[in-house]
Structure formats: C-alpha cells, structure tokens
Amino acid sequence: MPNTFNQQADCQQYFGKSHDAVRQTVREFVNKEIVPFIDAWEEAGEFPRRLYQKAADIGILGMGYPEAYGGIPGDIFFKIAVAEELVRAGSGGVAAGLGALNIALPPILTAGTDEQKKRFITPVLAGKKIAALAITEPGGGSDVANLQTTAVRKDDYFVVNGSKTFITSGYRADQITCAVRTGGPGAHGISLLIIESTTPGYSVSEKLKKTGWRASDTAQIFFDDCRVPAENLLGEENMGFYTLMENFQGERLVLAVMANMTAQLALEEAINYAGGREAFGRKLKGFQVTRHKLVDMATLVEVSREFTYRIAAKIDAGMNQIKEISMAKNFACSVSDKVTYEAVQIFGGYGTMQGYLVERLYRDNRILSIGGGTTEVMKEIIANFIL
Numbered sequence: 466m467p468n469t470f471n472q473q474a475d476c477q478q479y480f481g482k483s484h485d486a487v488r489q490t491v492r493e494f495v496n497k498e499i500v501p502f503i504d505a506w507e508e509a510g511e512f513p514r515r516l517y518q519k520a521a522d523i524g525i526l527g528m529g530y531p532e533a534y535g536g537i538p539g540d541i542f543f544k545i546a547v548a549e550e551l552v553r554a555g556s557g558g559v560a561a562g563l564g565a566l567n568i569a570l571p572p573i574l575t576a577g578t579d580e581q582k583k584r585f586i587t588p589v590l591a592g593k594k595i596a597a598l599a600i601t602e603p604g605g606g607s608d609v610a611n612l613q614t615t616a617v618r619k620d621d622y623f624v625v626n627g628s629k630t631f632i633t634s635g636y637r638a639d640q641i642t643c644a645v646r647t648g649g650p651g652a653h654g655i656s657l658l659i660i661e662s663t664t665p666g667y668s669v670s671e672k673l674k675k676t677g678w679r680a681s682d683t684a685q686i687f688f689d690d691c692r693v694p695a696e697n698l699l700g701e702e703n704m705g706f707y708t709l710m711e712n713f714q715g716e717r718l719v720l721a722v723m724a725n726m727t728a729q730l731a732l733e734e735a736i737n738y739a740g741g742r743e744a745f746g747r748k749l750k751g752f753q754v755t756r757h758k759l760v761d762m763a764t765l766v767e768v769s770r771e772f773t774y775r776i777a778a779k780i781d782a783g784m785n786q787i788k789e790i791s792m793a794k795n796f797a798c799s800v801s802d803k804v805t806y807e808a809v810q811i812f813g814g815y816g817t818m819q820g821y822l823v824e825r826l827y828r829d830n831r832i833l834s835i836g837g838g839t840t841e842v843m844k845e846i847i848a849n850f851i852l
C-alpha cells in the first residue's frame with residue numbers, strides 16, 4: 466500500500482493505543498469475514514444476516530453504547546475507527562447496512578425510557594435484531610418538517626398510515642425508528658415511533674436496485690392502518706423533530722468519515738496503478754500531470770480528514786457543531802467526488818469495469834452527498850448560521 470496515511474503515526478492526538486487495538490481487531494474481522502465475500506454480496510443485494518451476529522460478538526455493533534444495554538462505552542474516536550475499517554473493506558453497502566443501527570438507535574437512547582432501551586436497543590447490539598431509521602417519504606426527504614405519514618391516537622394505539630422510502634436495511638429490519646405526524650403541520654407535529662415489522666398493516670417493497678451501496682438492502686415501507694402500541698412512542702408526543710435534528714449530527718459525521726475513507730481508498734488504488742501502468746513507454750506516475758493530480762488528491766484527503774477529526778473531537782467535548790459538521794460533510798463529499806472521479810480517470814477504461822475497486826468506490830460515493838441531508842440542505846443550514 467502507498468504510504469499516504471497512517472493513523473498511529475499521523476493522528477496520535479485523536480487515536481490512542483486502545484483505539485488502535487480496536488482498529489486492528491476490526492481490520493482482522495473485515496479481512497476474514499467480509500472482504501472475501503463482497504462481490505457475491507454486492508450481486509445478491511444484501512449480506513448474510515449472520516454477519517450482524519458475528520459483528521456483535523466482537524463488539525462492532527455495541528461500540529460507543531452504554532454497558533447497560535450490551536454496549537462498549539468509549540469516546541467518539543472508537544466509533545470512527547470502527548467505521549473507517551468497515552469502509553476500508555471496499556463496500557459502502559456493507560458499511561451502511563451494518564451501520565444502520567447507528568442512526569436508528571441514538572433517538573431511542575436520547576428520548577426512550579429505560580424499558581424501551583432494554584427492549585429495542587439490547588437485541589440490536591447483540592446482533593439478534595435489525596434496526597433501521599425511517600424518515601424519508603416518496604414525496605420528499607429534504608423537507609423533514611413536512612412529512613406526511615400520519616399516526617392517529619386511538620386508545621392504547623397509534624394508527625399509522627403512509628409510507629417511507631430509500632430505507633437502509635428496510636427490507637429486513639425487525640424494527641424501525643419512524644418519524645410520523647401526530648399533530649398539526651410543520652416541525653411541531655412530528656413524533657417518533659418504534660414500529661416492529663411484525664405489526665399488522667406493515668409491509669415492505671422488493672429490494673430497491675441502486676447505483677451504489679449494493680450490498681445493503683434498501684426498501685420502501687408501507688403502513689396501512691398499522692396499529693402501533695402507544696408505549697412505542699419515543700419521548701413526548703410532537704417533540705420528535707428535535708430528536709431527529711440531533712440524530713442527524715451523528716449521521717453527518719459518519720457520512721463525512723465514509724467520504725474521507727472512500728477517497729483514501731481511491732487515492733491508494735490510483736497511486737498503485739500509476740506506479741505500474743505504462744503509456745508511451747513511461748509509468749503513468751512519470752507524467753507530471755498525473756503526479757500533480759495525485760498530489761492534489763492526497764492533499765484534499767488529508768485536509769478533509771483532519772477537519773472531520775477536529776469537529777468530531779469538539780462534538781465529543783460536548784460543543785455544538787451543527788454548522789461545522791455540515792461543512793465537514795460537504796467538504797468531505799466534494800473531496801470524495803473529485804478523488805473517486807480522478808481515480809477512475811487514472812485507471813482509464815479499466816476504471817469503468819466491474820471487479821475494479823475504483824469502479825465500486827465511484828458508484829458507492831454518489832450517495833454520500835445525498836443521504837443524511839443533501840449538499841444543498843447542508844448549505845442552507847450553514848447559511849442560517851453565517852448570514
């Protein structure tokens with residue numbers, strides 16, 4: 466591998482010995498349990514359910530969660546180390562599918578009762594149940610405050626009608642953390658319900674076929690007079706929007722980390738290729754235009770990663786970083802857009818062929834600037850702070 470990045474040497478202020486030990490464990494797990502099977506899983510549109518159990522057994526799923534619910538407490542850099550190593554496997558879909566719990570469970574941790582946490586967090590961290598987050602609807606994802614799925618209280622139930630789409634792990638999720646309208650229009654009428662897939666009136670589409678993240682199952686979910694016990698309400702009725710906004714901060718951080726690692730992998734692939742491939746009797750890296758391109762790519766990746774780590778450290782210290790995490794996500798995605806594009810360019814025709822990692826990185830990268838809030842939505846958030 467080209468020597469462009471070494472967490473131990475380069476990032477000592479963020480990652481200590483115990484982070485490195487976790488990273489090494491996850492890397493070994495990834496090399497044994499994920500890498501050899503990725504092509505088959507990408508083709509199948511999902512990875513085997515037992516991977517959740519295996520990932521739980523070595524602590525991947527529980528990383529950063531309280532011990533009381535089966536987690537392994539630790540600072541934010543443990544989660545980042547785990548996410549980076551999962552992305553390093555080379556399939557954004559596997560990382561997204563295994564990681565979906567990290568957007569589905571934090572709202573339960575923040576707003577749920579102890580009973581709800583035991584019931585809905587513990588089995589997921591143990592790898593026995595799959596959790597997903599369901600906000601986006603066919604009619605719109607960016608305008609969260611305008612979501613249309615309704616939940617009407619009747620006695621001890623909410624009767625839910627509507628649908629959600631593009632839900633990561635939605636095809637086989639056992640439970641979803643679902644945003645519904647319980648009140649009037651706008652942000653003040655939104656609540657969060659945990660809906661179990663066995664609830665009558667709950668159904669899912671076929672797996673949606675995607676540009677990238679192909680090893681993750683993605684689905685539309687339908688609610689047809691779906692009767693959800695009132696005890697599954699998270700926090701106060703009509704206060705769900707604020708829990709969701711808080712949750713987005715963690716999701717955006719992970720998406721920035723994913724973008725940085727996607728770019729890192731594309732850079733490494735491009736450097737290797739440029740060192741071997743010849744044209745006009747010279748190695749590609751012998752052309753100054755290619756050398757400079759690789760230098761620009763490496764510079765962008767390093768700057769983006771440092772900025773993301775810096776924001777992560779501030780979040781971990783309890784500082785409000787809504788503007789900064791939006792900047793970090795946008796910057797990281799713009800870097801991964803450029804670096805994956807240029808990596809394919811350096812590979813020439815091979816870069817467009819299935820079986821080449823850069824081809825998959827290029828496709829997997831595309832979702833990063835759309836999911837968890839688009840580039841344009843991030844800019845609106847930043848504008849609200851600075852203008």
Ligand SMILES: Cc1cc2nc3c(=O)[nH]c(=O)nc-3n(C[C@H](O)[C@H](O)[C@H](O)COP(=O)(O)OP(=O)(O)OC[C@H]3O[C@@H](n4cnc5c(N)ncnc54)[C@H](O)[C@@H]3O)c2cc1C
Binds near residue numbers: 606836
């Ligand atoms: C592979 C994949 C996995 C996903 N996983 C999940 C998941 O697990 N859970 C979940 O809830 N959602 C998930 N999503 C949905 C994702 O969060 C949404 O796609 C995203 O929020 C954008 O919503 P939209 O697709 O409805 O686009 P729209 O909201 O319709 O936006 C369309 C375009 O208009 C732009 N736009 C919208 N509003 C503005 C504005 N105010 N100013 C300027 N431009 C604007 C957008 O930036 C975008 O370019 C996933 C999506 C994909 C593709």
